[in-house]
Amino acid sequence: MEYQNKFISPGHNACAGCGQLVATQAVMRGLNKDTIIANATGCLEVTTTSYPQSAWGLPWIHSLFENAAAVASGILAALNKKGDVKTKVVVQAGDGGTYDIGFGLISGMWERGENILYICYDTEAYSNTGIQASGSTPYGASTTTSPEGLKSIGSTQRKKDMLAVALAHKLNYVAQSTAGFPDDITNKVKKALALNGPSYIQILSPCMPGWKINNNEAVMVGKLAVRTGLYPLLEYVNGQLSNSSIKNNFQALAVEEYLSQQGRFKHLKPEAVKYIQDLAEENIKRHKL
Amino acid sequence: MKSAKDNYELLEGSQAIARTIKNLEPAVISAYPITPQTHIVEILAKYKADGLVNCEYVRAESEFAAASIVLGASAAGARVYSATSSQGLLLMTEVIFNIAGMRLPVVMTCANRSVSAPINIWNDHSDVMAIRDTGWILLFAANHQEAVDQHVLAYKLAEKLNLPVMVNVDGFIITHSYESVIIPELSLIKKYLPDYNPLLGTYLNPDAPVTLGAFFTPDYYQEARQTLHQDLLASQTVIKEEYKLYKKLSARQEAGMAKPAIDNGLIEYYGPKKPNLILVALGSVIGTIQETIKSENIGLLKIKTYRPFPGEEIAKILSSAKNVAVIEKAISLGNMGPLYSDIRGALTKNNRLNISNHIVGLGGRDVTKKIIKGIIKSASGRANEAKFWG
Numbered sequence: 001m002e003y004q005n006k007f008i009s010p011g012h013n014a015c016a017g018c019g020q021l022v023a024t025q026a027v028m029r030g031l032n033k034d035t036i037i038a039n040a041t042g043c044l045e046v047t048t049t050s051y052p053q054s055a056w057g058l059p060w061i062h063s064l065f066e067n068a069a070a071v072a073s074g075i076l077a078a079l080n081k082k083g084d085v086k087t088k089v090v091v092q093a094g095d096g097g098t099y100d101i102g103f104g105l106i107s108g109m110w111e112r113g114e115n116i117l118y119i120c121y122d123t124e125a126y127s128n129t130g131i132q133a134s135g136s137t138p139y140g141a142s143t144t145t146s147p148e149g150l151k152s153i154g155s156t157q158r159k160k161d162m163l164a165v166a167l168a169h170k171l172n173y174v175a176q177s178t179a180g181f182p183d184d185i186t187n188k189v190k191k192a193l194a195l196n197g198p199s200y201i202q203i204l205s206p207c208m209p210g211w212k213i214n215n216n217e218a219v220m221v222g223k224l225a226v227r228t229g230l231y232p233l234l235e236y237v238n239g240q241l242s243n244s245s246i247k248n249n250f251q252a253l254a255v256e257e258y259l260s261q262q263g264r265f266k267h268l269k270p271e272a273v274k275y276i277q278d279l280a281e282e283n284i285k286r287h288k289l
Numbered sequence: 290m291k292s293a294k295d296n297y298e299l300l301e302g303s304q305a306i307a308r309t310i311k312n313l314e315p316a317v318i319s320a321y322p323i324t325p326q327t328h329i330v331e332i333l334a335k336y337k338a339d340g341l342v343n344c345e346y347v348r349a350e351s352e353f354a355a356a357s358i359v360l361g362a363s364a365a366g367a368r369v370y371s372a373t374s375s376q377g378l379l380l381m382t383e384v385i386f387n388i389a390g391m392r393l394p395v396v397m398t399c400a401n402r403s404v405s406a407p408i409n410i411w412n413d414h415s416d417v418m419a420i421r422d423t424g425w426i427l428l429f430a431a432n433h434q435e436a437v438d439q440h441v442l443a444y445k446l447a448e449k450l451n452l453p454v455m456v457n458v459d460g461f462i463i464t465h466s467y468e469s470v471i472i473p474e475l476s477l478i479k480k481y482l483p484d485y486n487p488l489l490g491t492y493l494n495p496d497a498p499v500t501l502g503a504f505f506t507p508d509y510y511q512e513a514r515q516t517l518h519q520d521l522l523a524s525q526t527v528i529k530e531e532y533k534l535y536k537k538l539s540a541r542q543e544a545g546m547a548k549p550a551i552d553n554g555l556i557e558y559y560g561p562k563k564p565n566l567i568l569v570a571l572g573s574v575i576g577t578i579q580e581t582i583k584s585e586n587i588g589l590l591k592i593k594t595y596r597p598f599p600g601e602e603i604a605k606i607l608s609s610a611k612n613v614a615v616i617e618k619a620i621s622l623g624n625m626g627p628l629y630s631d632i633r634g635a636l637t638k639n640n641r642l643n644i645s646n647h648i649v650g651l652g653g654r655d656v657t658k659k660i661i662k663g664i665i666k667s668a669s670g671r672a673n674e675a676k677f678w679g
Contacts, residue, residue: 034495038361045502051509054500059493061364062502063387067357070349074317074361074369075493077345081316081367087495105357108350 007031012055014047017215019179019206019222020121021047024092026182027119027203030189031058034086036079038072040093040102041065043128043207044121066102068093069109072116088193091118096126098202099135099160110169110198117192117199120162123207131210135160138230139279140272141264143210148267158279162202167239172197176234178204180222184233195237204231212263224258227251229280232287241287250289255280296471302433302463303328306372306398308472309437311342313444313482315370315396317362319347319355323377324410325460326400330372352377356384363393364501366492368444368485371395374460375402378416382423385453389424389517391502394447394454394485396440401572401618402460403652411653412460413618414571417595418627424517426454426524427596431575433468435593438535441473442554445482445531450524457595459573461653471541481538521597528594529553547579549591551606555599558606560588566668567610569603571595571628574616574649574656581661592628600635607636613644614668616661620648625675645672654679 007028014021020043037060039045045062048055063071072091079087093102098120109116125143126132133146133155142154166174173192177185185203192199204225206218213221225231227250235242255277259265268276283289300308307329310318318337320330336342345362349355352373359369373381378399388395404415417427426446430436436458443454458464490497505513532554551558559579560567567588568578575591582589590606592599607613617626624630629646636642647664650656660678667676 036365036493036495039502046504049500049503051503051505054503056500057498059495059498060500061361061493062504063357063360063364063391064383067353067360067384070354070357071361071364073347073354074319074358074363075365077317077319077347077358078362078365078367081345104350105354108354111350112348 005029007057008048009055009057012048013050014043015208015215017208017218019208019218020044020123022182022218023121023179023185023203023205026185027092027189030186030193031088031090033058035088035090036075037061038063038068038075038089038091040068040091040097041128042094042097043123044092044094046128065097067105068097069102069105069116069118073109073112073114076114076116089116091116093118093120094127095120095122095124095136096134099162107169110166110171113198115197117189117201119189120200120202121205122202123205123210124159125207125210127207127210131207136162140268140276142267143264153268153272154264163200163234163236166200167236169198170239171200172238173199174236175201176203176231177201178222178225178231178233179206180219180224180226181233188235210264212266213261217261221258221261224253224261227253228255228258229284229289230255230258230276232283232289234287252284297469298472299467299469300433300472301328301465301467302436302458303465304332305433305437305470305472306440306458307332307336309440310370311336312473312475312478313370313440314342314368315344316367317345317347317359317369318371319349319358319362319369320371320373321349321352321355321377323352323374325402325412325464326372326374326377326398328464329398329400352380353384356381356388359395360384360388360391360393363388363395364391364493366487366494368448369395370397372398372400374400375404375410375416379404379419382420385420385425386423388453390513392451392517394451396443396447396453397455398440399455399457400460400464401457409652412462413651413653414457415619415651417455417457418619418621421596421627424452424521425596426452426521426528426594427457428454429457429571429593429595430463431573431591431593433463433470436463437470437472438539439593441478441481442531442535445535446524446528448485449531450520450527452521452524457572462573473539477539481535525555525594525597525599528555553602555594556602556606557591557593558588559591561585562609564588564610566612566614566665567607568614568616568664569607569628569632570616572618574618577656577658578616578661581658581665587665595628598631598635600631603632604635604638607632607642611643612669613642614647614664615644616647616649616664618648618650620651620675629675643669643671646675648675648677649679
């Protein structure tokens, strides 16, 4: 594909084949030049801004791990005061910054009803610090702080339902995608920005060292997450589930197809796989896939 | 021309500060309520509601968020304001470090209050002492007029130096009491403080994209911190210049007030050239000390700029005395008072001084003239332990 992305350049330090960077490229294709980005601490910040270099072609700020949402609110307030209605404010954070440490500040931003697009790159663990479990880590995943062992199947928590949390804040636009479907990501970013108002897009971003997959597998695993029903391509406009992209890519594959590709689930016994299949069925039913 | 006397108003400290902030026209205000800071942000919210200020007022869900909001707004090129106290400042701490490291000209008021536990809402300096090493310029006001004037100075310094400035005012003692004060008029502020228009390419703007808050490896980090330190030290010259200029423009000569022998924005010194004893303090307790001193042999050193620490100026003055008593409303638990330690550090060349440390007024305990008299009486001699009074 002949494509030059001027908002994020090649030459960053992310792992070759990183799922998050695939997703980021797709997000950037959905933005225009009148955008300011507030980025949380994490892989994306560390791998793209090693001083004195920067991979960003848009105005970009990183403050702390947990405050990207509030920093974005401040940027928007400054733009509002200047009467600038053209410039869009976009937050980028990982699942640790979103589900866990930044959770309260995201709620504050959403409460204020501000026209900010929040993007969560969901690697289902603290990838940057060495794959520790987060509120997003799915049931059965082995991480460095929820390791599998003789007496443990890995994470025993269910993944927190951040989409439901976003919907409870009455956001204009809430969507879910994966790095397996870059064009879906780009379309959703464009749609969120066109709707004007608070929006949330969560993107499953396969992490090679975290998920123990090969560096040519991020996109494939991202596709399987969708097809098994574990991570469907969802979209809610003004709280209503839309039909736009879900069904085309859902094939009702067994979750085993997804789990068996990844080292983080390799220890799971049939019982646990069955439980995860039930979670997928629940998704399928709930979203009428 | 009206004389200064005509412009005096009897105002609550918080109201005086809020009125001054209104005239300073920040573009973005964000805050979270905490006693004793509340009156300031309530009054500003009312100004916004009544259309008396033309700013964005962002309600934050915590002090951590409020500090982050003004950080973001400042990085986008806006003049900003926030205020907090005590636990609120502690909750902000991570952002406070970050604001200074990012060289953002944020201005904030700290209505000084004790920290928990035990929980206590009254005044001392434990809160600000916890963030003294973060890279902010820390000003301390002794009364309402200083509180007001230091906010004007704060914006000038912040925007000229790209350093954040915190104005410390004693909770309740300044924020909730009434004093006659002159609110700097808009015309004076306009003359003194240019509109804030940062250069394109130094803040977040799509016309000239910049990356702020990048990742610094060991190859670069130390230089960044060293530069911040050096710039903070060097800001003493600018503080003196700007203080002098503001004094000149405001052309205010308070009648009946004792005139300091030295008055430069960093410190004020009252007393003889070679005193037997110098008392050193920060903030509103200065008034009580001034009221107590009767002997012509005692000097008073008021520290108005605590960071950068004007060690050289302080050492020069204290070296002329036989005894020094450092009176402060904070203790570095397990050591001495923080101001005492700073002064000892600045006095390395003069070991003959008898310098003692006196801790007063923690958690709002009254600091009476009797206490000050006691300190004066006991201050000839060297003490290796901080003494608690009251």
